[in-house]
Amino acid sequence: MKRSLRIAAAALVVALVPPAHLVAQQTVAQPAAAVAIRNATIVPVVGPRVTGGTIVLRNGLIEAVGANVTVPAGAQVIDGTGLFVYPGLIDSGTRLGLTEIGSVPGGEDTQELGDFNPHNDALSAVNPSSEIIPTVRVNGVTTAITSARGGVIAGQAALIDLMGWTPQEMGVLPRAGMVITFPRIRSGRRFGGEGGQQGAEAQAEEVNRQTRALRTYLTNAKAYAEIKARLAAGAPGTQEVSLPMEAMVPVMRGESPVIFEVETAEQIRGALAIADSFRLRIILRGARFGWQLADTLAARRIPVIVGPTVSSPDDRDPYDAIYAYPGVLARAGVKIAFQTDNASDSRNLAYNAALSTAYGLDPEEALRSVTINAAQIWGVADRYGSLEVGKVANVIVTTGDPLDARTQMRHIFIRGQAVPFTDRHDRLYQQFRARPRS
Amino acid sequence: MPTLGRRSGALSLAVALGALSAHAGTPARVDAQVPAQAPPALQAAATPPQQTSVPPLQAPIPPAGRLVAITNATVLTASHGTIERGTILIRDGRIAEVGTNVQVPAGAQVIDGTGKYVMPGIIDSHAHTGIEAVNEGSNSVTSEVRVEDVLRQDGGGIYRELAGGVTTIQVYHGSANTIGGQSSTLKLRYGLPVDSLYFQGAPLGLKFALGENVRQTNYQPQPGQPRRYPLTRMGVEEVLRDAFTRAQAYRREWQAYETARRAVRRGQPEPLPPRRDLQLDPLVEILEGRRLAHVHAYRAEEMLMMMGVARDFGFRVASFEHGLEGYKIGNELAAAGTGVSTFSDFWAYKLEAWDAIPQNAALMAERGVVVSINSDSDERSRRLYQEAAKTVHYGGASEEEALRMITLNPARQLGIEGRTGSIDVGKDADLAIFNGHPFAPGSRVEKTLIDGRVFFDRDRAPTLENLIEQMRRQQPRQGGRPVTSAGGAQ
Helix, strand or coil: CHHHHHHHHHHCCCCCCCCHHHHHHHCCCCCCCCEEEEEEEECCCCCCCEEEEEEEEECCEEEEEECCCCCCCCCEEEECCCCEEEECEEEEEECCCCCCCCCCHHHCCCCCCCCECCCCEHHHHCCCCCCHHHHHHCCCEEEEEECCCCCCEEEEEEEEECCCCCHHHHEEEEEEEEEEECCCCCCCCCCCCCCCCCCHHHHHHHHHHHHHHHHHHHHHHHHHHHHHHHHHCCCCCCCCCCHHHHHHHHHHCCCCCEEEEECCHHHHHHHHHHHHHHCCCEEEEECCCHHHHHHHHHHCCCCEEECCCCCCCCCCCCCCHHHHHHHHHHHHCCCEEECCCECHHHHHHHHHHHHHHCCCCCHHHHHHHCCHHHHHHCCCCCCCCCCCCCCECCEEEECCCCCCCCCCEEEEEECCEECCCCCHHHHHHHHHHCCCCC | CCCHHHHHHHHHHHHHHHHHHHHCCCCCCCCCCCCCCCCHHHHHHCCCCCCCCCCCCCCCCCCCCCEEEEEEEEEECCCCCEEEEEEEEEECCEEEEEECCCCCCCCCEEEECCCCEEEECEEEEEECCCECCCCCCCCCECCCCEHHHHECCCCCHHHHHHCCCEEEEEECCCCCCCEEEEEEEEECCCCCCHHHHECCCCCEEEEEECCCCCCCCCCCCCCCCCCCCCCCHHHHHHHHHHHHHHHHHHHHHHHHHHHHHHHCCCCCCCCCCCCCCCCCHHHHHHHCCCEEEEEEECCHHHHHHHHHHHHHHCCCEEEEEECCCHHHHHHHHHHHCCEEEECCCCCCCCHHHCCCCCCHHHHHHHCCCCEEECCCCHHHHCCHHHHHHHHHHHHCCCHHHHHHCCCHHHHHHHCCCCCCCCCCCCCECCEEEECCCCCCCCCCEEEEEECCEEEEECCCCCCHHHHHHHHHHHCCCCCCCCCCCCCCCC
């Protein structure tokens, strides 16, 4: 009986709206007064760290930060003695809000049918009541790119803050970039299997077909955007509205960047060639072989979203290739930011970066790559990514380096609001920790 | 397929040895001695393929850590705290002395540990590394199949685990069926003939599985393919009870035979033995306490079910594998003396992982359960030190306790704690040397020793930095189109 109930509940789990008190736990009311964290070590990420510093948050913004800041009257004061203050961490590639339990199809909004879906916006499907999101933000991740994957053009990624009553409220950039997967051979390898069903030749042909299709699609989009521009300039004639093509217009105008999912050097060269042909603004994501083109990427100022580093290299590559390539890129002058390419694992963002610091990535650069670099790459550095006056008050208060797994989070603020630490895990933990011992 | 030659060589050896043991009718593990000098054919077979960046071991293979000293290091013993500026003396592959006042004898190979941290070699108590096949999922009970028959020195997984400080792994079948097969405990003696991987003297093990995988919840049968029993957790229990009931009857047959044989008087004919049943032999060994039961499980109630079966048939579950809801039944697990080998924080990938919490390990440890952190993946295995650190983060485990979760505790679950898992005199010199505290963010493994022998050495390893340097030397001023095997057509 109990089991059948559980199974039925599982099938419905995503359809279930959490009870009101759970929502209330996830999203608290805007505090009227200011919050001041006093006598803490402040790591603004841009500029030197301040010991014995104070930071004041008010109306969702950082009002003051530094060594000689006066605590405003009426402010809620947090004693930061022995604690550290950092900007909230930014995960530059997730599926947050689009997935809940991986094996339960009802909760999966991560992959649409068809190869070309530029008019799909991830933000509209983000579930603000996802049980995963609170478990991620209590580890210091306050902002994330979330997007669907798959096909060739998967649609627009969104930059979201990890708190809010509605997707729209969470949205920082509803359209942060167009996700395009550079056509690639997909191996079906799992549990020691012998690879996908298709032969290598058939897969190579499929890659060629998709690449041609992508170029054709972009050619059409370019023409569509040009016609649209000429009509707007007063040229006579009409244009049949195409929603996918409309979605491509800002991309073709260079207003919206392309997030190019790539792995190999060949794919990176292919992406660069397409960017040149169509004058696209591109951000590479993944790019595990990007170290082969580090100087080119640096010279062309192409940013790279690296990771996840919790992944294995091919047998023919150096054992540390995945851990080490972010450092190679950064030292060459490429702007990097980290992604987890996951939802439940997004809380391990800082630990992904930590693995790279063991293999050549400068620890300060690692910190920047989960904060200010990400903000710059996504074009929101005026509001996000560092502790500076006037920026959005996404702030974490810790016992130490957030890259160190032993460090604890003490306070987390998103847009100046205190984030509750009561996630699904904490609730179960408290419940069963209270179980009598005998 | 560059590894084919080597794999087939290794495979045929394993098959040959496996066949030998099956014909001899002995259920014992094939624990072939590590040959002092491998036969020429095997040495050739053990040479890694040329296209890999994983290095061959330095030839000739150094003697088994005959006299080695690691000096002036921070020693994390896992059994008796931390020794600052300590020295570890290794004789004949075993730890001979450890402490601050250890004299280094003349002629010892000295590894300068200044600024380094030494911890016991990491034990990954749940891996699928180095095997050609994982699941014999055609029947619900396949206790006759053995990991040792499909072992190979793979092209990278074993080496990368070594490079993550792992020295011992427990290799299981998958979780496709209720009784999956016989597991193997291995030491990652990379580059030696495949039979050198066996951890000699380690207890035998058998992999069981419960829950979603066993009932094929997330599995679409091909058109026309019948579903396999069971489809429910009740069915899983029935499969277990049926198998052990058959094993009991089989055991009684043999006991009756032995009794009758002993009663035969001189001149009378010997009774005929019962037919040997390769599927029931390992179950009898479990009933007699000669083989350990390791049980893949997620939910609390299915673990309670399994402990009930074990109680009824008179054996102990050595460990639950994953046991993500173990925190709900810490009392029962501790009372049964059953360990849990779990993930640090992996969850939400399927329904039975929905109640998983990252505080699981620490909360079970609080209740007295022997807890280990495992990988279940070649990838996670190579950073288990970071996974262990997360138990400090989430459940407030002490660093000492967290360290034990990847060393002494898995050793206890596997019954090899007398041999490895801590830095104590008399134990095998299985050690990982880090450039900093293993839990610190910038730390990496510098050297990994098994039996006092250096099997991984970052100073000699082909790293990405080395590769880039090599490419620069080979192709000066060629305008940035380096040609390497890496990153070719995928």
